[in-house]
Amino acid sequence: SQQGEEDPQALSIQEGENATMNCSYKTSINNLQWYRQNSGRGLVHLILIRSNEREKHSGRLRVTLDTSKKSSSLLITASRAADTASYFCAAAGGGGSYIPTFGRGTSLIVHP
Amino acid sequence: DADVTQTPRNRITKTGKRIMLECSQTKGHDRMYWYRQDPGLGLRLIYYSFDVKDINKGEISDGYSVSRQAQAKFSLSLESAIPNQTALYFCATSFGGFGDNEQFFGPGTRLTVL
Numbered sequence: 282s283q284q285g286e287e288d289p290q291a292l293s294i295q296e297g298e299n300a301t302m303n304c305s306y307k308t309s310i311n312n313l314q315w316y317r318q319n320s321g322r323g324l325v326h327l328i329l330i331r332s333n334e335r336e337k338h339s340g341r342l343r344v345t346l347d348t349s350k351k352s353s354s355l356l357i358t359a360s361r362a363a364d365t366a367s368y369f370c371a372a373a374g375g376g377g378s379y380i381p382t383f384g385r386g387t388s389l390i391v392h393p
Numbered sequence: 394d395a396d397v398t399q400t401p402r403n404r405i406t407k408t409g410k411r412i413m414l415e416c417s418q419t420k421g422h423d424r425m426y427w428y429r430q431d432p433g434l435g436l437r438l439i440y441y442s443f444d445v446k447d448i449n450k451g452e453i454s455d456g457y458s459v460s461r462q463a464q465a466k467f468s469l470s471l472e473s474a475i476p477n478q479t480a481l482y483f484c485a486t487s488f489g490g491f492g493d494n495e496q497f498f499g500p501g502t503r504l505t506v507l
Contacts, residue, residue: 312494314495314496316496321481321501321503322500322501323397323483323498323499323500323501324436324483324485324496324498325498326495326496326497329495369435369436371496373494379494380426380438380441380494381494381496382438383428383435383436383437384435385433385434385435386435
């Protein structure tokens with residue numbers, strides 16, 4: 282079963298707009314990660330937020346984490362056509378293994 | 394050169410054939426993983442290895458086996474391929490221990506079983 286579940290499944294916006302994707306998870310986590318995948322290619326790590334952090338920034342990316350609601354969001358500001366990709370959250374639980382469990386992803390299309 | 398490489402990149406085979414997918418990494422990571430990706434289902438973990446002597450089943454290990462030949466090499470085998478194993482397969486690596494564990498992915502192998 283998948284620990285992370287993204288919402289929406291698909292998102293279509295115009296260049297310059299902000300894109301927000303949400304992720305919900307089921308059990309306690311050590312950290313939550315966001316990845317990007319261009320069509321048919323390997324995933325690329327974007328950002329990791331630890332369970333004791335509430336917000337993190339990296340360039341145009343902003344990630345928030347609400348452990349009380351077991352949810353996270355990824356905000357991409359001022360989207361560009363090159364941001365078109367699928368975005369996955371991966372929740373890494375405790376128990377010593379810290380293996381991320383991936384959701385089904387959000388497909389983002391940014392129209393020029 | 395890429396840090397995580399996979400061979401082959403594409404493979405078409407027939408039902409019942411034995412197939413091996415190979416993964417090599419130059420990142421010096423202890424941990425290696427095999428995932429499959431199907432449309433609409435995200436990534437599902439097949440097997441993972443924390444070091445050469447530690448191999449573990451993931452969520453969907455039935456029909457698959459693995460071999461960790463060295464720290465840098467982790468192979469996935471389909472002993473008798475079936476059509477529903479048609480998918481995109483990814484190898485990934487990460488640091489071990491209790492620190493941040495971001496994963497580094499290979500480019501993927503697209504496998505088609507006819």
